[in-house]
Amino acid sequence: MKKLPSSILNLLLAIGVVFILVGIFFAFQFVGGDDVELRFLSAAIPVAGAALVYVALAFRHNAFVFFSGIYLFLVGVLWLVVSAFPGGISVIRLWPAGLVLCAVSLFLTSLFRYRRLRCVYAFPGAFLFAFGGVCLLFSFDVVKIPFVNFMSKWWPLMLIVFGGILVSIFLYQQTPGNKFPYDGGEADSEQDGACS
Structure with missing residues (x-):
């Protein structure tokens, strides 16, 4: 067409x-x-x-x-x-x-x-x-329960989740054949005012 x-x-x-x-x-x-x-x-x-x-x-x-x-x-x-x-x-x-x-x-x-x-x-x-x-x-x-009470009690859960995400990214990247999405020229040469 x-x-x-x-x-x-x-x-x-x-x-x-x-x-x-x-x-x-x-x-x-x-x-x-x-x-x-x-x-x-x-x-x-x-x-x-x-x-x-x-x-x-x-x-x-x-x-x-x-x-x-x-x-x-x-x-x-x-x-x-x-x-x-x-x-x-x-x-x-x-x-x-x-x-x-x-x-x-x-x-x-x-x-x-x-x-x-x-x-x-x-x-x-x-x-x-x-x-x-x-x-x-x-x-x-x-x-x-209020958010402040929840965070004061369960804030270590956020550290565990964040650490788990980082370990998963590492393991995914180490597996042969898997290409992490950030690899291969994520940096943009075009400057247009957007967050890049």
Whole structure:
């Protein structure tokens, strides 16, 4: 199949982003509340994110711009979902979801930049995803004891897990035929402002 010209591809991308933004606009119409400024801000966050993603995909090809756009878009969608609940969820309970969304944004940025998951994005993303997930368990009272009490009693468990991960990496790398994902030119010569 013949590849379409870049102008047509950019047009398709723009139309797709417009459909997403119009869908977000109409979805926010059904969100409760009479505070017009809050509703405008709620709609502006994913719109700004979608605009940054469009700029990154169509023009800049910058990983930092793409990451920022994806993160803003996901936070805006989360805000939409949370504000749809009658009582809402407080930001104090929901802050760990920001870490999880940051991890998802890192994974997607790696796919955008390298067309595969690279260690420079995967390791921080996995850490943020795990830490955010654990904090969400405490934030929503799935684990009934306070986080401070849990950490004061079980902090050696984190050392054991971290040490186990390092030993597993060592053993995996020592096995003939296994190539550790960080080997073979992970350093990027391209400087585009992203974390590399």
